[in-house]
Amino acid sequence: MKIALIGYGKMGHAIEEIAVKKGHEIVLKINIDNVEEMMPENLQRADVAIEFTGPESAVENLEKCINAGVPVVSGSTGWLNKWEDIKKLCNDRGGSLVYASNYSIGVNLFFELNSYLSSLMKEYGEYDVVMEEIHHTQKKDAPSGTAITLAEQILQNVKRKKNWVNEQSNSKEDLVIISDRVDPAPGTHKVKYTSAIDDIEIIHTAHNRIGFAGGAVKAAEFVVGKKGIFNMKDVLGLG
Incomplete structure (x- = not known):
């Protein structure tokens, strides 16, 4: 699985470490210094994007992934006042989104x-x-x-x-x-x-970030090949 990491702070590094150990490839890393590289052609190199940024950038990041046709797993919080807009965009574009406030x-x-x-x-x-x-x-x-x-x-x-x-x-x-x-x-x-x-x-x-990162990678593995909006209950089969 090829992964685009949007947000390459502590969580991004933890996700990368777990993903690589599981045999996945990181094909794009976006942080505050290279946001201009988040173009459709770059995103489309990935099978899935994992987005952990902040409330001020999450909505635009999700819009870019959905419009590029790339499934996205988001763990950013503080932006849910725009949830209905993102939900509508995802459904209208036939996109794929996993959102959870916590992936542990x-x-x-x-x-x-x-x-x-x-x-x-x-x-x-x-x-x-x-x-x-x-x-x-x-x-x-x-x-x-x-x-x-x-x-x-x-x-x-x-x-x-x-x-x-x-x-x-x-x-x-x-x-x-x-x-x-x-x-x-x-x-x-x-x-x-x-x-x-x-x-x-x-x-x-939580004792460390491993639980959060591992759950995010699990969610990415789950959403590839699917269409729709999902949460961690779907990923974990909790009903």
Whole structure:
């Protein structure tokens, strides 16, 4: 499989290392210094593109890949206000897109656990629920895309919470997400249900970037030859 890497920072290097070990070839590496090389003819040398950049560049990167007819795996967060536009473009162009806020297999199992736990807790109003996420100081968006996914799962089930906020709040209707930025910290996410009697807490802690990078390569292997919009539940066969 030939891969175009869009974003060649720490994640890009980790993805390259895993992809090469699995026998794949990196045919294009795009970073902030050579964005002019991201032309259709260069993208089309690849079977799939893996895009890990930032909220300010992700949408344009996805548009270029889709318009070039190249399947794309995106892990950029902070741009989902443009999700419907990208979804429409992908469908109109017969494109292929895998999007996930987090490609770690462990995190995606954590998503399933979070969804199930919130479905159990919805009837027990004596429990409040709060969230905390910890990342390295270079992470540009807060809360993290992973935290937002977890929060939206909770809001789907726990109807006494009406929306999430990224600040302290005295309203019982707000789901508070506390965002901390500490080095070095690949990523920790906590969901805590607390009452006067006891607490129930689930935690996922990443030790390094290998899990994220390995999941992204797995997603790239999955999407080649397919058309449509997919997520990690599709990649991992979680239903």
